[in-house]
């Protein structure tokens with residue numbers, strides 16, 4: 001059996017967790033949370049990185065910081081995970097879905113402007129598969145219309161666009177450390193904050209609406225409730241797990257990249273023959289091998305291929321059901337312009353097993369099985 005995903009284990013996680021237990025500090029914002037935040041700040045160059053309980057929560061924090069309210073509109077792709085929309089819809093906003101580009105499956109930056117109304121507050125580009133969106137264009141539009149930008153960089157750790165790390169170009173950037181992501185803490189995430197002026201309020205929202213962070217730094221002599229907030233800080237146990245992976249980040253990155261390139265080489269002949277499509281990485285982008293997908297001719301062919309792979313013990317999965325076609329998406333969102341690519345391309349996409357430590361031999365077996373499937377047709 002070849003699993004679709006195996007959560008990363010870098011070595012060192014257990015030792016770190018034991019260390020956290022021995023230190024008698026397992027709630028949030030201890031040694032390991034600080035090490036993780038510092039790693040993120042150093043690696044990305046952001047003004048501030050706050051570790052959170054998930055990327056969903058990081059995005060919720062961004063929505064709170066932007067004071068998103070009932071009646072506001074937020075522009076995003078429909079081809080994304082539900083959290084992208086949830087965070088804003090929870091605050092009463094309407095999700096305005098824009099079509100994707102078929103080459104990267106990212107939001108089509110040329111379709112954003114026509115989706116803007118006087119109610120629009122923010123644009124949320126999702127860097128699908130860790131491949132950057134066309135950020136120069138998106139930031140230029142946001143600047144012209146005075147809109148905020150929240151990058152859903154859940155899949156984007158260690159990727160960059162024209163040398164800039166994903167999550168650092170928008171006002172806020174949201175990372176995920178879910179077990180399916182390149183670096184993991186089980187459940188967890190981070191909020192990257194570009195503007196120093198947003199940091200204090202972010203710390204307050206993350207700590208139940210208190211100025212506890214200031215208190216710990218000795219900036220106030222007691223802490224108190226100063227604003228509405230929630231609890232978005234993860235336990236030290238999770239941070240201890242994540243930090244072990246951050247220390248091995250290069251090794252994890254290189255291993256995934258080797259697997260990604262191997263898939264590409266193995267399957268390229270099928271693309272050359274016009275049978276399959278493989279991912280496309282724009283020249284100005286550095287990706288992180290988060291995902292390897294192929295695109296079949298159509299939905300029926302994809303379903304057959306999934307079954308065929310499964311019969312040979314290979315787990316391959318698809319996603320996403322476009323949000324605008326979901327029950328909540330119909331209620332809380334609207335599609336701007338035409339769905340030229342979102343539904344059609346999403347129905348062709350199939351994700352192949354991809355994780356840290358994926359064996360070359362297993363990849364060869366997967367490729368052989370795909371060749372066998374197409375030979376019989």
Ligand SMILES: *Cc1c(COP(=O)(O)O)cnc(C)c1O
Pocket residue numbers: 053054055056057080081083084126152154155175176177178187188189
């Ligand atoms: C994984 C993912 C999320 C959610 O991350 P969590 O940490 O599980 O909340 C959000 N958006 C995208 C695009 C994702 O892939």
